[in-house]
Amino acid sequence: MYHFDEIIDRRGTNALNTDGFRQYIFHAGPEKVFPYKDEEFVRMWVADMEFGVAPEILDAMRQRIDRRIFGYTGVYDDGYYQSFRHWCLEHYGWEVSQEELCFSPGIIPAIYQLVESLTAPNEKVLINTPAYGYFLHAAEYSNRGVLHSPLKKDEKGCFTLDAEDFERRCADPKCKLVFWCNPHNPTGHIWTEEELRQAAAIMEKYNLWVVSDEIHCDLTRKGKSHIPMAKIMTDYPKLITCMAPTKTFNLAGMAFSNIIIRDQATREEFRARDKLFGMVNPLSLTAAKAAYDKGGPWLEELRDYLDGNFAFVQEFLSLELPEAVMNISDATYLAWVDLGRCLPDVADLPGFFANEAGVLLEGGNSLFVDNAEGYIRLNLAMPRSMIQTGLERIRDSIRRHRKS
Numbered sequence: 001m002y003h004f005d006e007i008i009d010r011r012g013t014n015a016l017n018t019d020g021f022r023q024y025i026f027h028a029g030p031e032k033v034f035p036y037k038d039e040e041f042v043r044m045w046v047a048d049m050e051f052g053v054a055p056e057i058l059d060a061m062r063q064r065i066d067r068r069i070f071g072y073t074g075v076y077d078d079g080y081y082q083s084f085r086h087w088c089l090e091h092y093g094w095e096v097s098q099e100e101l102c103f104s105p106g107i108i109p110a111i112y113q114l115v116e117s118l119t120a121p122n123e124k125v126l127i128n129t130p131a132y133g134y135f136l137h138a139a140e141y142s143n144r145g146v147l148h149s150p151l152k153k154d155e156k157g158c159f160t161l162d163a164e165d166f167e168r169r170c171a172d173p174k175c176k177l178v179f180w181c182n183p184h185n186p187t188g189h190i191w192t193e194e195e196l197r198q199a200a201a202i203m204e205k206y207n208l209w210v211v212s213d214e215i216h217c218d219l220t221r222k223g224k225s226h227i228p229m230a231k232i233m234t235d236y237p238k239l240i241t242c243m244a245p246t247k248t249f250n251l252a253g254m255a256f257s258n259i260i261i262r263d264q265a266t267r268e269e270f271r272a273r274d275k276l277f278g279m280v281n282p283l284s285l286t287a288a289k290a291a292y293d294k295g296g297p298w299l300e301e302l303r304d305y306l307d308g309n310f311a312f313v314q315e316f317l318s319l320e321l322p323e324a325v326m327n328i329s330d331a332t333y334l335a336w337v338d339l340g341r342c343l344p345d346v347a348d349l350p351g352f353f354a355n356e357a358g359v360l361l362e363g364g365n366s367l368f369v370d371n372a373e374g375y376i377r378l379n380l381a382m383p384r385s386m387i388q389t390g391l392e393r394i395r396d397s398i399r400r401h402r403k404s
Contacts, residue, residue, distance in 0.1 A: 036358035042390035049250040050382035054298035060290035073282040083292040105255040130372035135179040177209040188329020218248040245291040254284040309380040333381035340374030357397035
């Protein structure tokens with residue numbers, strides 16, 4: 001029913017994907033040049049999709065546009081809440097409290113605000129590494145210390161919690177807040193119920209604030225299921241859950257996120273410090289509600305297509321780059337690939353592949369904080385033909401480098 005093989009030209013739309021990669025990946029401006037023209041790159045980096053938005057969502061947005069007035073807008077009735085509540089009940093068996101539901105133009109601005117509100121300048125934030133870079137940036141922006149608890153790898157190269165190290169970091173008297181990422185970015189690991197209960201017990205033991213980033217929760221592989229931390233820490237008042245339809249339904253530019261805050265005082269402060277004063281983009285609200293109301297069939301087909309993309313990449317690597325290690329992730333549309341044995345002498349993997357392959361990707365400690373040396377993260381939310389081109393370029397550049 002939906003067409004995920006279509007290649008959509010995003011040039012000229014001021015997309016971060018096409019126009020912002022120099023600044024984001026390489027911390028440079030237009031003066032930075034490559035052997036490839038911008039339009040020649042295969043872009044497998046930032047986590048938004050190369051797929052068209054579900055037509056049901058676009059139809060809802062067009063109907064809202066036809067109303068012709070875009071005045072100041074807030075979430076005043078309970079229509080959106082009921083849509084989100086039903087989604088969480090249907091998919092996760094989780095009853096979200098309307099009282100606890102807050103809004104943010106994105107999870108990134110929310111976590112920046114929460115670090116500033118919940119910790120003091122002499123206190124620390126804990127992250128599991130490798131980690132989403134903005135967890136580190138949010139702490140550093142407010143001049144907070146950062147504790148790293150490296151995930152450990154099992155015999156298959158899958159990342160799991162090092163509970164002993166995690167507890168040792170949590171026990172630091174200056175540690176006050178943990179960024180918990182589930183499903184985990186960049187590894188794509190879905191924490192099992194046992195892992196969640198183990199981590200929850202440790203965080204509760206030391207009375208820590210827990211900010212659970214669950215933005216990838218809807219993007220599971222078939223046969224995998226996500227458990228919200230709220231179903232594990234059922235009565236813990238210092239839990240904050242972050243979710244959004246924007247990642248699931250390719251609406252990142254719509255900038256609309258759900259921040260579920262249990263503690264009343266924290267909730268009131270979060271709303272009071274909202275620099276948008278409760279206002280939201282009217283099209284963002286329309287798109288988010290339509291996604292939860294009507295986006296289910298599109299998501300099911302998307303998940304099937306993504307599962308096929310992961311299988312395609314795994315087969316390609318096993319045949320063409322057998323030294324690469326990739327386990328199909330439990331969730332997200334991001335492949336986490338260990339190229340340590342393929343390119344042991346290359347420190348800057350994003351720079352190498354941009355210059356030698358014409359492929360934009362993310363990887364290493366510069367983008368994923370720590371415990372990520374030798375790894376690249378590939379966005380697979382794109383037509384399979386684009387993935388094939390990108391993988392062939394990656395393979396060829398590695399082979400040329402080995403011969404040089």
